[in-house]
Amino acid sequence: MDALENQRILISKRLKILKFLSTLEAIIVLFLAFVFTKDSIISLILALLVGIFFFRFTSKKLILAKKELQINALNLFLKRFGTKFKKEGLSQKDFLKLEIVSDLKEFKSQNCFDFKEFKIYDVQFINTNKEFFCGILLQSLNSNKKHDFSDEKNIYTKLKNKNFTLDYILNKNNYFLIATLKNPFFIDLNQNLKDNFEILEKNLNSIKNKFL
Secondary structure: OHHHHHHHHHHHHHHHHHHHHHHHHHHHHHHHHHHHHOOHHHHHHHHHHHHHHHHHHHOHHHHHHHHHHHHHHHHHHHHOOOOEEEOOOOOHHHHHHOOOOOOEEEEEEEEEEEOOOEEEEEEEEEEOOOOEEEEEEEEEOOOOOOOOOOOHHHHHOOOOOOOOOOOOEEEEOOEEEEEOOOOOOOOOOOOOHHHHHHHHHHHHHHHHHHHO
């Protein structure tokens, strides 16, 4: 974990430097553009475009390295529990077969966390009433508890808490739709990996206590 943490710190420092250089580049362009055009709006637009382009162009490799680091850190955490992480989700057809909700207008699913006791998929969709759901689908594989979260309107509540929560749930049989803005196993590279792993383990325990 120490090697990954050192990599996180290095990437973070380099991105901060690039942001500073992008801001400096934008200021220079703003000044030069205003000297030539005498138009503050045009100068500001040019400065913003140059600053954004400069950052995106120079940070491509770092952004890719950051995503790779997130996956490596996640796999390191999941390895403790014999869990598999797959970059795949449910199809809309398979999701509708569960009959938890119906009449979908748009549907998107990605990432699968395959634990021994349950599976989790990232899920987003919009129904025909234009109600938006963002969260996860949890499939309990060997639950001994009986649950009944039957209020469908509950999962379309506008979420304010950016952390993972278990406040809004809808289920059918051993499948549970959980409305949340953050996946329980999301790695936030703005925090050190030790704190990340503590949060992830806390989320994991919350899931086990709730459903298993």
